[in-house]
Amino acid sequence: MQGEWILSGRDACYNSKLFHLYMYDIECVDIGSSKDPFLTQVLEFAVVFGNELDAEVLSMSMDLFIARTMITKASLVFRGSIDITESQLASLKSFHVRLMSIVLDVDVEPSTTPWDPSKAYLFVPVVGDNSVDPLKEIDWDLVEKISKTDAWNNPLQRARPDVYLGTNERTLGGDRREYGFGKLRHGMAFGQKSHPTYGIRGAVAQFDIVKASGLVPNRNAIEIGNHLDLTKRKLMMADSFIGVEDLVGRIVTAAHSGKRFYVDSVRYDMTAENSFPRKEGYLGPLEYSSYADYYRQKYGVELIYKQQPLIRGRGVSYCKNLLSPRFEHSEANEGESEEALDKTYYVFLPPELCFVHPLPGSLVRGAQRLPSIMRRVESMLLAIQLKDIINYPVPASKILEALTAASCQETFCYERAELLGDAYLKWVVSRFLFLKYPQKHEGQLTRMRQQMVSNMVLYQYALNKGLQSYIQADRFAPSRWAAPGVLPVFDEDIKETGSSLFDNERALGVTVPGEAQGADGYEDDEMEDGELESDSSSYRVLSSKTLADVVEALIGIYYVEGGKKAANNLMKWIGIQIDFGPKELECTTRPSNVPESILRSINFDALEGALNIKFEDRGLLVEAITHASRPSSGVSCYQRLEFVGDAVLDHLITKHLFFTYTDLPPGRLTDLRAAAVNNENFARVAVKHKLHLHLRHGSSALEKQIRDFVKEVQDELSKPGFNSFGLGDCKAPKVLGDIVESIAGAIFLDSGRDTAVFQPLLHPMVTPETLPMHPVRELQERCQQQAEGLEYKATRSGNLATVEVFIDGVQVGIAQNPQKKMAQKCVSEGGPAHAKRFTFAVRVNTTDRGWTDECIGEPMPSVKKAKDSAAVLLLELLNKLYP
Incomplete structure (x- = not known):
């Protein structure tokens, strides 16, 4: 990454001596039951900038996690403009460097330290009497005392x-x-x-x-x-x-x-x-x-x-x-x-x-809070700068959320917004391709969509716009933070370029860079993919997926804050072209040309009654229920409608979950989405609404698969709370999930692209309370509570599957590897004479009872399903032992 640009204001005035004083307002909301006096015995600080900060910086409040029992909030408050002489500026510089060199543990001298003009501000102590004159709020006595004491001559x-x-x-x-x-x-x-x-x-x-x-x-x-x-x-x-x-x-x-x-x-x-x-x-x-x-x-x-x-x-x-x-x-x-x-x-x-x-204890304790506060302020300034470049009114705090990765381990990250943006991007691009290329079949459209929204493509878009300069991807480490005039240890060998910002009576403002110039100048040709070089001698690694995720998160944030117009504007700025003219939209209003004999053969009353929707163009509904195995009779198969319907459902369900469960963590939100948007669930929706009865196909084998699956689903429905997790003998036929998606696509086109009309089709929607946990995941979490974690390691050699179970890195389980072959008659000509069936065993040593037990699952056609089956049985055992 080149250039962590920090924008202190919009128009820095380098020849001005007028500075702006901002007080750190740190409020202890609740100190709890702690009796530690040092939590509150801290000196107050202010920061001096060369120009005024954006109002969004001043409106920002941040949580500081100082002590277990203490709730602290911090913000910046503008105290006024001050006129500082050269000698006063020199004293403030010396104080700032002495203080931060101790806080950050970097040995520098005020007279020789380099100053980065893009990151120039000074920390100053204040007397805290709220004087009318902001200049008198600075504790000049302490500044002079710290700056001029002989104690600094002692290296200790x-x-x-x-x-x-x-x-x-x-x-x-x-x-x-x-x-x-x-x-x-x-x-x-x-x-x-x-x-x-x-x-x-x-x-x-x-x-x-x-x-x-x-x-x-x-x-x-x-x-x-x-x-x-x-x-x-x-x-x-x-x-x-x-x-x-x-x-x-x-x-x-x-x-x-x-x-x-x-x-x-x-x-x-x-x-x-x-x-x-x-x-x-x-x-x-x-x-x-x-x-x-x-x-x-x-x-x-x-x-x-x-x-x-x-x-x-x-x-x-x-x-x-x-x-x-x-x-x-x-x-x-x-x-x-x-x-x-x-x-x-x-x-x-x-x-x-x-x-x-020479530094008082209360001064150091107060100063140790400053790096974290300024990290957030600098991040907000970067978000404000990006907001100005995009030039669309969205709160900078939300843009900062879209730029912050979960690896920062802060109280917010982009993962929720990325989930929403991913679904919206997929929907918009799918709609664009569907309308622009009416002659392309589903396979071609899928490939074209991949070429427009793949992670590598989004990564290139991000590089072209210089987003790597704004992303916060690392957990903040004060020891690696560069305070003005105090470079971290790994930057000590940086050569000072140009004159100091303060040597020529310049203001504490910063340079205002122009818009990013593209990938050239950001990425070194000799570097690995995703590793972006910093201005300093250090490196920061940003993966291509992180950059792609940030693009999707920005789309999600703009969609939340400004709807489709804002999201589309952001995509256009990024470089994703999704505009189409009236000619493309015209195809959605043309009536389908379906033979009258076919229309008479379909029970539209029953089908539309199941959907609770009245179609204007019933030809679309006919196409949505026509499988490719049906002999051509003037009606296209549902594959194109399935393409757009898949994206519509993904977007609709993700949007519903995002706005309904606003406090749900990103991981749990992803689980809900995965449980709702998958072929297994859509197939069950088709059975529930009896859509399979209206499917037009010409395959006897497909008919048998559907019949067997319908019977299994009906058996499940008779057992409240039961979920097979796909472990049943009958895998959900893909065609059943496909017709739900194709019907969704037909509704979308017939209703004038109104996505709200087919929401009843998917109700009741999965909720956090009704979401069943997959047995393998539940087993892992259970073993983490009882035995400090569970790990599977599986390998396969030929037809032999080997699995090892580890707890805390120590092998405590057996690798169960027998393969059972069960004779199974072919159901179609040319099929396999025997189907593979795997068994999977889990053996766990408990830490408190000192025993070992083993559960062997039912023979399954794949290692994954065998693992799931064994996990289910082991969970039943653990539930008996640990009720």
């Missing part, structure tokens, strides 16, 4: 201190995403056994490096410490004194480990001479007699101020993705209290081994 206080200590984590095989802000920093703490300083001796050696570097003062040279007066409530830190009141709530950096901690409290009841705690569950002799002994043995340091109270701290977590739900409810934690789920772990540190970090 900056990001990635391991670089300065000669223990580059890349050489250790570590991934910086696993060691974010507050995680283990030094090579000694990575736990890599291949590292030469691994273990206690390594920890001592590593701390010697810290001491030799001068980062920790020589204890023998500190005479002032001998006059320490605890009554004045001051503590001796690694490099200075600090009052207890000033220390609580701050961040400290442990010189011996490089870890950072929030100071929760100062424990006056604990000193370095207190007993060192045992490991949980350990009953052996104490390894360390005291905290002082621990640091003596572990790091080779002799504490001087052993009488100082210890600091109680909690680790500073790395910056998290707050857009994805991280606290799913499960049966495993159902019985636990919220306090147990939110359990916090503390450490106790001697003050003399800690540096006070």
Whole structure:
């Protein structure tokens, strides 16, 4: 992918010094029962842009998943325009870079950092007094203090201190995403056994490096410490004194480990001479007699101020993705209290081994929310830009939904819209081909439709419009997010091109790119299909199916928001030509030329009564019930009508399910659609309405198939709630499903393309309550609950089928492979003398009862049906054992 374009406004004014201040409005809707004070002790922030944001960005509200018991919503509020001097801008830049380098764990210097003109904004702290003058809302004192402090000269206080200590984590095989802000920093703490300083001796050696570097003062040279007066409530830190009141709530950096901690409290009841705690569950002799002994043995340091109270701290977590739900409810934690789920772990540190970090704890906690918020803002700006390019009024928030893949793991994705768009696209293209090419038969029309709507074709349309630049396909990872002026680690070697946006008194606006120029410039000829190169040294992989799905999702969104006109406009913009003139429409009004003798031979009263529809052109109905096996008598067979009817039914049913079950997850919606739109279901609809009695065909073999299937369906109907899942001996004859589709096509043409008139044909429609779960799927979900998952692996060699069953990757079941051949008389000349019959066995070891059981299904003509049969029997067994 080339170019993640970010549009801060429509017309950036680079020569202006007027900026726009937007406050982050973060509202804790419900903090629950949590007693964690750090959830609310955060500083407020604002963001400075060079031009005004679109109103749709300001109307957007997003959920932040900060804590299990906390419901938080965030939005942006415009506070006003401000005039910033060059010196103020330089201070804001320095503050922004210092803050985000720590939050994102990227070591950069404000004076040398590159600035991307397409992504230029600054985070600023605010005092929160809602001043009339927006310029006074910025906390300038904090900005100056953070920007100019000498503490940044200490490498331990900056990001990635391991670089300065000669223990580059890349050489250790570590991934910086696993060691974010507050995680283990030094090579000694990575736990890599291949590292030469691994273990206690390594920890001592590593701390010697810290001491030799001068980062920790020589204890023998500190005479002032001998006059320490605890009554004045001051503590001796690694490099200075600090009052207890000033220390609580701050961040400290442990010189011996490089870890950072929030100071929760100062424990006056604990000193370095207190007993060192045992490991949980350990009953052996104490390894360390005291905290002082621990640091003596572990790091080779002799504490001087052993009488100082210890600091109680909690680790500073790395910056998290707050857009994805991280606290799913499960049966495993159902019985636990919220306090147990939110359990916090503390450490106790001697003050003399800690540096006070220049960034306040509340500042960092507030800043850790900013990457997730800006990710959503940037995504919305991309959606707004695409909306402007398409030039049709649809909410940008809905376009963003169509651009967001399920792999992002956010609270919305394109899958529901993609399902609707797929059905609508199929219907519109089928109608277009049917009307434009009246002489083409069903096979030709199907091939032509495939050439217009296949995934590869839609993929090319997406590339031509540059949609890959807008799609959100990856779960947001703050460690890979590029804040303005702070590039992620894998982008550190990017060469700075051009001058900085801020070097020439430019505004914080961004470049406004023109419309995408097509596939050239987006895809490298040497890259694999679907792998699109980024502007940076990294790569992002977008499959061709993802791009095709986004095209269908956009069609679905535009259909929902603006109906057929909006969807057709979107398809025209994409490049799908579906326009036809009056000449093509004329064929739908021409009466069919059916011989009168055939019309008299059909009981239209009974047929139209079954359909509850009165046809204007009964010739269409005759064509809809005429099979290809019927000798030609001036009436075409139903195949062309079946082609358009299949698309009509798919669209109608999908639209009904989409708008009826608005809160249904995409997977469940897909299950409903699959249960309603399939030949097996349509065949049963034909039997229910007795349409098979009116079928015109000339095959005795087909007649027998229909008769056997009708009998099986009638037997099923006598058993309420029973579903054979196609395991019966009689497979639904395709012709029965076909005539339902062909009749739907005939109704569509006869009623002037009104799809609503034949909805009664499909009622009652399947619902989430009446949808039966397939036995294989039900077995899988049941085993996931009882035995942590079920997996089938099947192979076939010749006529022999072999199946293995695995639970959690461990083979717990037998591969059942016998094949039974049952003599079966041919029903037609030239047929097989013997039909293959497979059996399938499932053997499961339960984790709680310690037994193994096996169920062997009925002999079936295919491996799939044999698997289904075995699953049904095993489910019955599990239901008895686990009622």
